[in-house]
Amino acid sequence: MAIRTLFTRKTLTSILRNDPNPIVAGIAASTQSRDLHVFTLPDLAYDYGALEPVISGEIMQLHHQKHHQTYVTNYNKALEQLHDAVGKADSSTTVKLQNAIKFNGGGHINHSIFWKNLAPVREGGGEPPRDSLGWAIDTHFGSLEALIQKINAEGAALQGSGWVWLGLDKELKRLVVETTANQDPLVTKGPSLVPLLGIDVWEHAYYLQYKNVRPDYLKNIWKVINWKYASEVYEKESS
Amino acid sequence: MKLLSLSTPDSTTCYLSSSAFLPSHSNGFQNLASTFKFSNNQARCIRKAGATKVTAKFELKPPPYPLNALEPIMSQETFEYHWGKHHRAYVDNLNKQIEGTDLDGKSLEETIVIAYNNGDILPAFNNAAQVWNHDFFWESMKPGGGGKPSGELLKLIERDFGSFEKFVDQFKLAASTQFGSGWAWLAYKENRLDVGNAVNPLATDEDKKLVILKSPNAVNPLVWSHHHPLLTIDVLEHAYYLDYQNRRPDYISVFMNKLVSWEAVSSRLEQAKAVIAEREREEERKRREEEEKSTTSEATPTPEIFADSDTD
Numbered sequence: 235m236a237i238r239t240l241f242t243r244k245t246l247t248s249i250l251r252n253d254p255n256p257i258v259a260g261i262a263a264s265t266q267s268r269d270l271h272v273f274t275l276p277d278l279a280y281d282y283g284a285l286e287p288v289i290s291g292e293i294m295q296l297h298h299q300k301h302h303q304t305y306v307t308n309y310n311k312a313l314e315q316l317h318d319a320v321g322k323a324d325s326s327t328t329v330k331l332q333n334a335i336k337f338n339g340g341g342h343i344n345h346s347i348f349w350k351n352l353a354p355v356r357e358g359g360g361e362p363p364r365d366s367l368g369w370a371i372d373t374h375f376g377s378l379e380a381l382i383q384k385i386n387a388e389g390a391a392l393q394g395s396g397w398v399w400l401g402l403d404k405e406l407k408r409l410v411v412e413t414t415a416n417q418d419p420l421v422t423k424g425p426s427l428v429p430l431l432g433i434d435v436w437e438h439a440y441y442l443q444y445k446n447v448r449p450d451y452l453k454n455i456w457k458v459i460n461w462k463y464a465s466e467v468y469e470k471e472s473s
Numbered sequence: 474m475k476l477l478s479l480s481t482p483d484s485t486t487c488y489l490s491s492s493a494f495l496p497s498h499s500n501g502f503q504n505l506a507s508t509f510k511f512s513n514n515q516a517r518c519i520r521k522a523g524a525t526k527v528t529a530k531f532e533l534k535p536p537p538y539p540l541n542a543l544e545p546i547m548s549q550e551t552f553e554y555h556w557g558k559h560h561r562a563y564v565d566n567l568n569k570q571i572e573g574t575d576l577d578g579k580s581l582e583e584t585i586v587i588a589y590n591n592g593d594i595l596p597a598f599n600n601a602a603q604v605w606n607h608d609f610f611w612e613s614m615k616p617g618g619g620g621k622p623s624g625e626l627l628k629l630i631e632r633d634f635g636s637f638e639k640f641v642d643q644f645k646l647a648a649s650t651q652f653g654s655g656w657a658w659l660a661y662k663e664n665r666l667d668v669g670n671a672v673n674p675l676a677t678d679e680d681k682k683l684v685i686l687k688s689p690n691a692v693n694p695l696v697w698s699h700h701h702p703l704l705t706i707d708v709l710e711h712a713y714y715l716d717y718q719n720r721r722p723d724y725i726s727v728f729m730n731k732l733v734s735w736e737a738v739s740s741r742l743e744q745a746k747a748v749i750a751e752r753e754r755e756e757e758r759k760r761r762e763e764e765e766k767s768t769t770s771e772a773t774p775t776p777e778i779f780a781d782s783d784t785d
Contacts, residue, residue, distance in 0.1 A: 300719040301719055333652065337653075393690050393691070394653055394655070394689065394690035394709070395653045395654045396653070415653065416653030416654075417652070417653070437709070438710050438719065441711060441715070442715070445558065446554055446562070446711065
């Protein structure tokens with residue numbers, strides 16, 4: 235029985251390798267030789283202390299150098315294990331790795347956006363959007379103030395750890411406010427959702443400074459929100 | 474378990490119970506349906522003159538040691554926030570949430586099970602379960618804790634995990650891989666199914682075993698049938714962030730090495746076994762009663778009895 239299985243697999247591989255269809259042959263070759271992309275921690279466009287007093291330099295440093303770095307490290311590790319498992323046709327391990335990939339890959343995606351969502355006041359942090367995104371916010375939520383209130387309320391009510399998002403639904407062409415649990419990226423709430431702005435409401439994002447008072451963190455963070463970045467994504471994705 | 478009974482003239486009875494290691498009747502909630510008295514260590518009955526409704530208010534119970542007793546492993550500052558702010562907020566918000574609702578007057582354990590609503594969670598669940606979890610967590614630790622358990626608990630740990638060291642490794646792994654906020658647990662699990670007639674015909678004490686579990690956010694083993702929680706560690710970031718920042722594995726290690734009150738865990742195991750034994754006796758008594766009834770009726774057999782026999 236074992237010999238027959240081996241034989242069949244070998245035959246199948248050799249058939250695939252020699253397949254005149256280049257796509258099929260390509261798939262067979264790629265599982266063997268493709269180099270694995272290694273993700274790295276992105277740099278911040280500002281100093282750790284540049285968002286003070288809204289977010290302390292200590293929080294920013296730990297958040298970026300330790301937390302985000304750990305997501306990147308564990309994401310790479312999980313992807314390597316996935317690569318091995320797929321190569322060995324080990325479906326059980328392949329499926330088992332999905333949680334670690336979602337958590338650590340999500341952590342990397344979310345934090346990479348978050349850093350761009352923030353900017354020091356002297357570099358335009360907190361300046362309200364006065365372009366097409368500003369118009370869209372007024373249309374969908376009444377005003378920027380109303381949107382901020384909605385995001386703050388949803389962020390404060392989120393139980394445990396997670397994120398609160400302003401997203402663009404590309405299909406319905408409208409803005410949405412959503413929350414995601416843990417490190418789930420916004421796309422887990424719908425394939426047509428694009429994140430414009432994500433606020434981290436994990437305790438590690440604010441605890442050293444705001445302790446148990448998450449609403450104060452949410453109230454203050456708007457002073458360093460980089461609306462310019464959100465507007466750029468909105469322009470690009472809605473055109 | 475000390476019971477202090479407060480009786481009011483119209484015979485409404487409230488109990489203030491206190492136990493060294495259980496927030497309340499952690500294992501007794503299965504039996505609560507049979508009684509409409511509520512018993513809870515945190516419940517206080519307030520009867521306003523002329524009012525017909527009893528309002529039970531949960532109270533913030535202090536840890537069984539001073540707030541600085543676990544220094545430097547768990548700082549007083551951590552306790553001032555974790556107990557003084559977070560735990561208090563769960564209590565205050567729960568009281569606000571249940572006031573005037575059907576949950577008003579229920580015990581904490583009943584509230585948790587009802588609000589869990591078989592997984593379709595109702596708003597009061599998070600606060601109710603977090604109140605219970607934190608009480609249970611404070612009582613899972615003691616100054617000068619850690620080390621190794623002894624007696625029956627150690628025997629069961631060795632039987633079910635191979636060795637104490639293997640148990641520690643598994644418990645640490647569960648606590649460090651709870652993605653996001655939540656808790657890791659050691660629980661005593663009965664081998665039972667939630668189907669009335671699904672009875673293990675050869676059940677022995679060997680079928681009951683220790684298990685390690687992890688749960689997200691506020692979820693705890695009370696919502697899973699036949700799990701008796703024995704030990705927990707809080708892995709919400711606020712539990713360790715002021716003392717250990719991002720180093721959750723360090724916090725988990727030091728909790729196991731220096732904080733766990735194995736005395737509390739043993740005592741909970743003993744209580745769980747007593748609750749189970751009492752229920753089993755009760756079930757056995759009912760079974761006998763029914764057997765006696767059916768023996769009596771067998772004297773005049775009816776054809777229906779053989780309706781599903783394999784004679785065809």
